[in-house]
Amino acid sequence: MNESLKKLIQQQAPQCAELEKELGHHFKKPALLIRSLTHRSYSFEHSELPGYDNETLEFLGDAVLDLIVGFLLFQHYPKEPEGILTKMRSALVQEAGLAVVAKQLDLGRYILLGRGEDNNGGRSKPSILSCAYEAIIGAVFVDAGYEAARRVVERHFIDRLQLNNKIEITDAKSRLQELTQHHGGQAPTYSLVDSSGPDHNKSFTVSVLLNGKELASATASNKKAAEQKAAALALQQLSPQ
Numbered sequence: 001m002n003e004s005l006k007k008l009i010q011q012q013a014p015q016c017a018e019l020e021k022e023l024g025h026h027f028k029k030p031a032l033l034i035r036s037l038t039h040r041s042y043s044f045e046h047s048e049l050p051g052y053d054n055e056t057l058e059f060l061g062d063a064v065l066d067l068i069v070g071f072l073l074f075q076h077y078p079k080e081p082e083g084i085l086t087k088m089r090s091a092l093v094q095e096a097g098l099a100v101v102a103k104q105l106d107l108g109r110y111i112l113l114g115r116g117e118d119n120n121g122g123r124s125k126p127s128i129l130s131c132a133y134e135a136i137i138g139a140v141f142v143d144a145g146y147e148a149a150r151r152v153v154e155r156h157f158i159d160r161l162q163l164n165n166k167i168e169i170t171d172a173k174s175r176l177q178e179l180t181q182h183h184g185g186q187a188p189t190y191s192l193v194d195s196s197g198p199d200h201n202k203s204f205t206v207s208v209l210l211n212g213k214e215l216a217s218a219t220a221s222n223k224k225a226a227e228q229k230a231a232a233l234a235l236q237q238l239s240p241q
Contacts (some may be wrong), residue, residue, distance in 0.1 A: 002048070004046075004048035004049055005031065005034075005049065005052070008034060008049070009030050009031060009034050012034055012037075012112075013030070015109075015110050016030060016033050016034065016110075018110075019033070019105070019107075019110050020033070022105050022106075023105070023136065023140070023152055023155075024151065024152055024155050025140050025143075025144070025148055025151070025152050027139070027140075027143050028143055028144065029142075029143050032057075032139040032142055032143050033136070033139055033143075034112075035052065035053070035054055035057060035135075035139065036054050036057050036061075036132065036135035036136045036138065036139040037054065037110050037111050037112050037132060037135070037136070038052060038053050038054050038111075038112045039053060039054065039111055039112060039113050039114070039117060039122070039128060039132070040053040040054075040055060041113055041114030041116065041117040041122070041201065042112040042113055042114050042117075044114055045114040045115060045116075054131065054132060054135035055131075055135075056138075057134075057135040057136075057138035057139050057142070058131045058132075058134045058135040058138060059138070060138035060141060060142070061133075061134035061135050061136065061137035061138030061139070061141070062093075062134050062138075064137050064138060064141045064146075064149050064153075065093050065098075065134060065137055065153060066089065066093060068149060068150050068153045068154070069089050069092050069093055069153065069157060070085070070089050071150075072153075072154060072157060072158075072161055073085050073088055073089055073092075073161065076161045087174055090174075092157065092160065094224075094228065095126050095127060095130040095220075095222075095224070095225045095228070096126060096130075096228070097130075098129070098130035098133045098134065099126035099127075099129045099130045099133075101133055101156045101157070102129035102130060102132060102133045103129065104156070105133075105156075107129055107132055107133060107136075108123035108124055108128075108129060109123070111123060111128065111129075111132050113128075116201070117201060120201075125221065126225070127220065127221035127222060127225060128221075136152075137149055137152065137153060140152050172228050172229075172231035172232040172235060173188075173227060173228060173231045175231070175235060176188055176208070176231040176234055176235050176238075179235065179238060180210055180238075185210060185211065186210065186211055188208050188209060188210045188215070188231070188234070189208070189209050189210075190206050190207070190208050190209075190227045190230065191206065191207045191209060192204060192205070192206055192223060193205040193206060193207050193217060201221075202221065202222075203219050203220070203221060204219065204220060204221070204222060204223045204226045205217060205218070205219045205226060206218060206219075206220075206223060206226035206227050206230050207230060208227070208230040208231055208233075208234050210234075215230075215233075215234035215237060215238070216230050216231075216233035216234040216237065217230055217233075218230040218232075218233055
């Protein structure tokens with residue numbers, strides 16, 4: 001561990017202690033929590049921390065979340081078919097769902113961002129919040145294993161699973177496809193219109209088309225999120241008021 005990282009961990013110790021209370025997990029290795037909160041834009045602006053960001057922990061956390069949320073759904077809805085459980089899990093762990101959890105934790109306050117991203121409202125961007133939450137779950141898994149990660153995830157998701165009445169949870173793309181096919185139309189398609197910005201802060205614009213006609217377009221920090229936003233806009237136009 002280099003001296004710059006040691007200094008960063010010391011500086012962030014009070015904030016990390018606050019966040020650990022919210023998470024319900026105390027890190028044996030504080031550097032893991034710091035890394036999970038470090039956005040690529042911060043690493044990009046700090047040459048003393050080359051390549052030190054949360055992206056690999058995000059990759060791991062994504063897989064851990066899929067497993068844990070899938071198991072929780074299996075426990076709470078044992079009679080539901082695979083297709084419904086898959087849609088429910090997708091809605092819970094997609095960007096918008098994770099951003100809700102991150103906002104409840106006030107996660108934006110703790111993320112380490114580059115000056116440009118910070119000035120551009122990065123602390124409230126769903127893409128940055130959801131990725132940081134995934135990275136935190138990955139960090140908990142590395143720090144203390146599956147059971148520790150399960151406890152943290154269950155703490156944040158249990159209220160959304162323990163419902164008195166079953167609520168159908170689907171993402172916007174699924175709802176749009178169901179709507180168009182119900183009315184005898186083809187499945188909608190998605191087309192990348194534009195991508196721009198530096199590598200650490202790209203934006204993607206995607207159009208959703210039905211029978212070759214554009215229904216809506218939207219921009220987000222990744223293609224999947226842009227597709228979801230475009231589908232949601234299309235649903236607003238197609239659904240009766």
